Amino acid sequence: MNEQPFFGANGYHLAMALVGAGIIAAFWLPRFFSGREPAASALLILFGIAIHWILPDLSRTLDPREAPLFWELVSEMAVVVALFGTGIRIDNVTDYRRWLPTIWLLVIAMPLTIGAVTVMGFAFAGMTLAGALVLGAVLAPTDPVLAGEVQVGPPTEGGEHPVRFALTTEAGLNDGLAFPFVYLALLAGTSGLSAAMLGEWLLVDVVYRIGVGVAGGALVGWGLARVLFVIPRDNVLADTASGVLAIAAVLLCYGATELAEGYGFIACFVAGVVLRRVEVEHAFHAELHGFNEAIELALTAMLLILIGATFPRLFGELDWAHAAIAVALLFIVRPGAGWISLLRTGLPWSDRLVIAFYGVRGIGSIYYLAFAASHLELVNEGQIWATIALTILLSTVVHGFTAGPVVDYIVRRRQA
Template sequence: MPETFDASAVVILVLGALVLLSAWLPLVVRRLPLSLPIVAVGIGVVAPHGPWIDRASAFLLQERVLEQAVEFIILVALMGAGLRVERPFGWRRWQATWRLLGIAMPLTIATMAALCWAALGLPWAAALLVAAALAPTDPVLACDVQAGPPGEEEGGEVRFALTSEAGLNDGLAFPFVVLAMTLAATPLESAWVHWLAGDVIWRIGCGALIGYAAGRVFGWLTFRLPRLKLSRTGDGLVAVGVTLISFGVTELAAGYGFVAVFIAAVTLRATDRSSDFHGAMAEFSEQIERVLMVVVLLVFGAAVGTGALARLEWRDVLVGAALLLVIRPLCGWVSLIGTKLPRAARGLMAFFGIRGLGTFYYMAYALGRAEFPDAGRLWAITSFAVLGSIVMHGIASTPLMAWADRRRRAAARPTRSGHSERRRA
C-alpha cells in the first residue's frame, strides 16, 4: 500500500472511466428518451464532490481555460458536421439553411436582447451578449438530430438543415458577440463602421474563402495526390490536422475560424463523395468530440450541483424558458414561411434550436476580454438556458426524430401509380 495519496493515479482512473462512459452510454440511451448530454450532466450533479474534483472543476471553469477547451470541441464537431453534408452548396439546395441563418438567427438575437433589456433590466451590451451567446444551434449537442454519417442515408431535409445550420451559425454569431463587447467599451456611433467592415464583412468573407481554399487543397492531398494521398493512410486523425490548420490559418488572417472549418469540411467531402475515408475521419472526430463533451458536461453538472444557478431570479427563468419555448421556435417558423417544406418539417427545424457548448465559449470569450457588470448573473442566465435545452431537446430528440424518419420513409414509398411522393420531413 502506498503511504501517500497518488492524485495522478486518481486523475488517470477518472479519465479512463470517462472514456468508457462516452463509448458505452450511447448504447444505453439509444432507444430511450434520453441523451448522452443529459446523462453526463446528471452524473455531474449527483456525483460526490471531493477536494480534487473541486480543484479540477475550478481549473476548467476559468474563463480562458474553458474557452480553449470548448473551442477545440466545437472545432472537431464542425469538422464532423461538415463531413456529414452530402449535398453541394447551392441557394435552392440549402434554402432552409440560409433562411435559418439569415432570418431566424438575427430575429432570435434581436428579440432575446430586447427581452433581456426590458424584462431583466440588463444594459444593452450585456443583453446583446446573452442573446448572441444563446442564438447559435450547437454542433456538439445536436448530434442526435444531425444528418447520418458519410456513407449512410442523409436523413431528410430536417436533419440536413439542422446539421448545416449548426455548422455555420457558430461563426455567424461571432460578430454579434464582438458588437456586445464593443458596446461595453465604446458608444456604437463611434465604432459601427469598423464593426461592419471588419467584424462582419471581412472576417466572415475571409473565413469562407480560406475554408473553401483549404478544402480544395486538402481534398487534393487526400484523394488526388498520386501515390502519397492521405486517404491511403486510413487514419481518421487526418480530420484533426485539417481542422487545426484551417482554423489556424484563418485566425492568423483575422477571419472566423469556425466558418472556415465547416466550409473546409464540406468542400473536402465534395472532392470525392464516394470515398470510405470520409467515414473514418468523421468517426474519429466524433469519438474525440464525445469524450471531451462528456468531460465538460460533467464539470457543468458539478457546477450546477454546487450553486452555479444560485444567482437566478424568477424573471431570468422565465426569459430562458421563453427563448426555448417561444422565441427560437417562432423565429424559426417565421424564417421558413414561403418554402415548400411540409409543416412538420418546418416545426421540427424551428423547435430544435439546441443550445450548448457554443454558449459557454462565447460567454468565456467575451467576459475574459471585456468588462460586463454582474457577470455571475449573466453566466447563471445562459447556463440555465443551456441546461433547459439539454433536458428538453435531449428528451424530445429520440422520439421526434424517429417519428420524422418514419414519416419521411413512408412519403418516399411508391404509390399505387408507381410514383413516389416528394414531401420530405
C-alpha cells in the same frame, strides 16, 4: 521525512476516476431502457452535478467566473472539431433549394433570437446593454456539438431528410455567424454605440471576417483534398493514412484563418464541405469522420461532466428573471423565430415545427461567453453564466431525450 499514506486520497486522481466512471455510466445505463443510441448529454451533466458534492474543490477550481480561459480553450477545440465533422457529413450540397431553410434560419431566426433575448435581458432582468447583447449573442447559435441526434448521418450514408439537412447546416454555420454579434457587444461595452463604430463593425467584423472565414475554409479544404486524393495519383495518401489527418486539418484550418483575422468556426465547416466534394464516395471520408467524431465525443463528454460539476455554484446567482429568459428562449423565442423564418420555404408544417423547436444549445454558448468574459468586464457575469448553465441543462434534457424519436418519426413518415 513526511511520507504519504499508502492509500492516501489524492483529489486529482479521485477526480479522474469519477469523471471516467461518470462518462462510462452515462453511455451504458440508458441501454437498459431504450434500444436507441442513448442521448447521454443530460446524464453526463447530472453525473457532473453529483461529482460537485463529492469533490467541491473541483468545482471551485473550474468555476468559469474564475477560470474563463480554461473553458474558452477546451470548448473552442470541441466546437471546431464538431464543425469540421459536420461539414464532412453532408452528402449533397448541389441543390440550392435544400439550402433555403438554412438561409432563412440564419438571416431571420438568428437575428430575431438575438434581439428578443437582448430586449428581455435589458428590459426585464436589469442588465446593461452590453451584457444583454452578450447574452443574446451567446445563446443564439444552434450547437453543432450536442445536436448529433438531429443531424444527417455519416458520410456516404445518404437519405438526408430536409429536417436533418436544415438543422445540420444551420449548426455548421450559425456558430461562426454569432461572432459578429459578440464583437458588437464587446464594442458596446467598451466604446459605446455610434454610427462610426457600427460602420467599422459592419465592414470589419461582418464583411471582412466572414469573407476570410469562407475563403480560408475553402482554400484549406481544396488543398487538403488534393493532398489526400489527387497527388500523387498512383499513391494517394487517402489509401494508407489514418483519420488523425482530420485533427490536423482542423488545426491547420482554424489556426490559419484566425491568423488572418477571419472566423475560424466558419472556416472549419466550409473546409469539411469542400473536402467532401473531391472523391465524394471515397471510403476515407468515413474514416476521417469516425476519427473526428471520436475526438469530438471525448471532448464533449469531459466538458459536460465538468460543466455539471460547476452548475451548483453558478445556480446560486440565478434569479427568476434570468431563469425566465432561459425558459422563454427554448420554448418561445427560438420556436417562434424559427417558425416565422420557415414560412416561405414550402416545407410541411410538421417539418417546420421540428426544425424551429430543435435548436439545441450547448458548448458553443460556453465558448462565446468565456471569450466575452476574457475581453470585457461584465457587470453581471455570474448571472449570465447561471443563465447559460440553466439553458444548457434544459436543452440537454428536453432536446436530448426527445429529438431522436421525433426526427426519426418525421423521416419515417416521409419515407412511407
